[in-house]
Every structure is written in structure tokens, then in C-alpha cells.
Amino acid sequence: MRADRLVSLVLLLRRHGRLSAAALARELEVSTRTVLRDIDALSAAGVPVYAERGRNGGFALLPGFRTELTGLNHDEALALLVAGSRRGAQAFGLGGALASAMHKVVDALPESHRATAAGAVERLLIDPETDLLARRLTDEEVPDAVLAEVRRAVFAGHRLRIHYAAAGQAPKWRTVDPIGLVTVRGQGYLLATRSGADRTYRLSRILAAEELAEPARRPERVDLDRIWQERSTRFRTGGDQVTVLLRVHPARRAELAGTALSVHAGETGADGWPRLEATFQDARHAVWALWQLATNAEVLAPQWLRTSLRDRAAAVAAGYSRKPSVA
Structure with missing residues (x-):
């Protein structure tokens, strides 16, 4: 699970002091691109990971940083992965977990760094609710119970029953094989397959959801970036343009x-x-x-x-x- 990998990355840096992206990728059995994304997620969450340039460079934690990240529960660790976008955490129903996780991250900081970190946070604003023209950015409302059920099915690799209201159609139940979750500009999507065909569902149109005990029919590993790009391309090139x-x-x-x-x-x-x-x-x-x-x-x-x-x-x-x- 990617949440476990994030914690493993921090513990590797704690144990070895400094590691290159390639070395981290080998240890975690992922690509260097994935490692760089995880480093960005940690930095956005307030964990002081810095890069050292040069032949013997790599990534390291700020000296004196106390990494008590083992105290994070599952949802808190997961929330850190979307901490680069506060709106992403909200879209997946992880806003509360993100706030709790951030408290634990701050608590893990050395006392000398806490005041500095708190002051720095006051100087940064990410994804405000309105832009310079006062246009309000609206997040879609999705019941917490629905989001929790969808998340459980996605992470457990189980099939999912959803009561879905497609545009212009009466709501009906469908059984799908969930692949992953994506958020774009405050709108959340469930990527899935249904009877082997690709399907993309707006989370705000899922009225109810039920995780099933049956395993989902899906590949063990997934590249959501690639899948989203492919589906986006099909969407743009299809329909009545x-x-x-x-x-x-x-x-x-x-x-x-x-x-x-x-x-x-x-x-x-x-x-x-x-x-x-x-x-x-x-x-x-x-x-x-x-x-x-x-x-x-x-x-x-x-x-x-x-x-x-x-x-x-x-x-x-x-x-x-x-x-x-x-x-």
C-alpha cells in the first residue's frame, strides 16, 4: 500500500541518513519518479526532507528531526499522500484525517523547529476557495459514509456495488471492479471496470455504496497517471464534438x-x-x-x-x- 511506502521512505532516510532517488527506488521497489512524488508529498506535509546535489548527493532528513510517524493510523498516513492538495484530501473524505496527521507531524518536530514551522504555515496559502476574480472554487459534496465504503473497496481490492445517478438517467445499482480514485479541481472520480469495460464514475453521483467480499477483477499493480491520461484522451476525442x-x-x-x-x-x-x-x-x-x-x-x-x-x-x-x- 502506498501509505506504508511513505512511512517506509521516512524510516529509510532516518536509518541511512542520506539516500539517492535510485537507491530509494530499489529499496521500495518502485520507480524513481514515484520516489520523487513521495518526497514532494512529505515536503508538502511539513516533513523536512531536503536534497543534496552532487555525485554523492541524495535525499536526507533535516538533522534533529524526530520521526514518530509510526503513531499515524491508516487514514492519517493516507491523508499525507494527498497533503500536497488540501482539496484532494477533502474530495476523498480525508480532511479530518489530514488535520490529525498534521498535528502528529508537528509534534514530531524538534521543539526548536515548531515555532518556525508554525510561522511558515501562516505565510503559505494553497488552493484558496476563491481566485483573484472572487470566483468560488466549489468542492462536490459526497457523504462520508459513501466515501468510506468506496475507499475500503479500492484499498482492499474488493468489488463494489454503487447506486449511481448518471446524468439524465434514473439512479440504478451497478457492481464494479474499482481501480483507483482521482481528484481534479475539487471533483472526485472512481476509476473502475464493469463487465470488463472501462468506466469512470463521479463520486458526487454515487448515492450509496457497498463493499462486497468478492475480490475485484483487476491487475495487482496500477499506474493511475497512465490510466487517467488514456481515459481523458478517449473522453476528449469521443462524443459529439x-x-x-x-x-x-x-x-x-x-x-x-x-x-x-x-x-x-x-x-x-x-x-x-x-x-x-x-x-x-x-x-x-x-x-x-x-x-x-x-x-x-x-x-x-x-x-x-x-x-x-x-x-x-x-x-x-x-x-x-x-x-x-x-x-
């Missing part, structure tokens, strides 16, 4: 690139606005993304999208042309 020809204000081009599946540049008009070809997942995605740009973008084709945006704008204008009702 929409290609749009448009002109956009140069200052909003980056925003368009952040919402569209792909953007290809064309010529720049006499007004300085580039002509672009953008691809969206479907019609709803296209309307939503281009509506955000307001008058800083104009759809040139297809005509149905121009009409849709025009009608929406006309409805808004009509609403504001009426005298406001007084309650």
Missing part, C-alpha cells in the same frame, strides 16, 4: 484555450483579433464556454451556434429592458 470558427480578443485567447479541447490558430484580422478554430466536447460545452467570453469573442461558424448565442443574449436583454418587479 463541435468545431467552431471564431474571432477572439487577444486578451481572452488564453481563457479560450483553457476551456476548449483544442485551439488552432489562423490569420489575424485587421482589427488585431486572431481567427481561431476551436473544438469543444459537444454543443452544450461550446455554448457555455463562448458565453463566458461575452463580446470578446464572435462565432463565425457554424450558424446554429451564432443563433443560439444571439437568442440567449436577446433573452437576457429583454429581461433587463423590463421595469424591475418590486417585492
Whole structure:
């Protein structure tokens, strides 16, 4: 289990003093890339792991650091693995465990470092709830009991029954083979297979869950990064994609690139606005993304999208042309 590996990594550094990423990878039987990720997770959680450059360099713990990490329970150790993203811990229902684990990490610090660490924490803010434009980042609400049941099935390697409400469909029970959990911008996903076919489920749409005693049909080792990339690619290239020809204000081009599946540049008009070809997942995605740009973008084709945006704008204008009702 990856939580056990994190504790093992710290204990290896405690015992040997300094080890290279390659040596840690051999000891833990993982790749050097995985070791570097674990080092980042430890650093984000407040464990003072530092790198020494040079031929005989490697990773080491800050001298005097007292690693009483054996006092962590399972959920607390697991929470440290997602401590690089506070929102990730919340998405998997590990917010409380993360807070508890961090208290134990602070307690493991030498007394001389505790005040410094507390002061440093006050100087860092990661993933605030709003950005500079006051847009609130919303985490999906998932009942703790559902998350706990899903987590248990994933880590125990057992099959899972979920009462799932797919978009536009009535909820129904499904039995799946869970592979892993992923969080993206506050949204959690269960990666699984069902009757041998790949399936991705939004955690917020799981209304109930039940871990089964039957072993899951899945490979013993898994590379979630690769699986997520493959499924993301299939999602982007499937469905009823929409290609749009448009002109956009140069200052909003980056925003368009952040919402569209792909953007290809064309010529720049006499007004300085580039002509672009953008691809969206479907019609709803296209309307939503281009509506955000307001008058800083104009759809040139297809005509149905121009009409849709025009009608929406006309409805808004009509609403504001009426005298406001007084309650």
C-alpha cells in the first residue's frame, strides 16, 4: 500500500541518513519518479526532507528531526499522500484525517523547529476557495459514509456495488471492479471496470455504496497517471464534438484555450483579433464556454451556434429592458 511506502521512505532516510532517488527506488521497489512524488508529498506535509546535489548527493532528513510517524493510523498516513492538495484530501473524505496527521507531524518536530514551522504555515496559502476574480472554487459534496465504503473497496481490492445517478438517467445499482480514485479541481472520480469495460464514475453521483467480499477483477499493480491520461484522451476525442470558427480578443485567447479541447490558430484580422478554430466536447460545452467570453469573442461558424448565442443574449436583454418587479 502506498501509505506504508511513505512511512517506509521516512524510516529509510532516518536509518541511512542520506539516500539517492535510485537507491530509494530499489529499496521500495518502485520507480524513481514515484520516489520523487513521495518526497514532494512529505515536503508538502511539513516533513523536512531536503536534497543534496552532487555525485554523492541524495535525499536526507533535516538533522534533529524526530520521526514518530509510526503513531499515524491508516487514514492519517493516507491523508499525507494527498497533503500536497488540501482539496484532494477533502474530495476523498480525508480532511479530518489530514488535520490529525498534521498535528502528529508537528509534534514530531524538534521543539526548536515548531515555532518556525508554525510561522511558515501562516505565510503559505494553497488552493484558496476563491481566485483573484472572487470566483468560488466549489468542492462536490459526497457523504462520508459513501466515501468510506468506496475507499475500503479500492484499498482492499474488493468489488463494489454503487447506486449511481448518471446524468439524465434514473439512479440504478451497478457492481464494479474499482481501480483507483482521482481528484481534479475539487471533483472526485472512481476509476473502475464493469463487465470488463472501462468506466469512470463521479463520486458526487454515487448515492450509496457497498463493499462486497468478492475480490475485484483487476491487475495487482496500477499506474493511475497512465490510466487517467488514456481515459481523458478517449473522453476528449469521443462524443459529439463541435468545431467552431471564431474571432477572439487577444486578451481572452488564453481563457479560450483553457476551456476548449483544442485551439488552432489562423490569420489575424485587421482589427488585431486572431481567427481561431476551436473544438469543444459537444454543443452544450461550446455554448457555455463562448458565453463566458461575452463580446470578446464572435462565432463565425457554424450558424446554429451564432443563433443560439444571439437568442440567449436577446433573452437576457429583454429581461433587463423590463421595469424591475418590486417585492
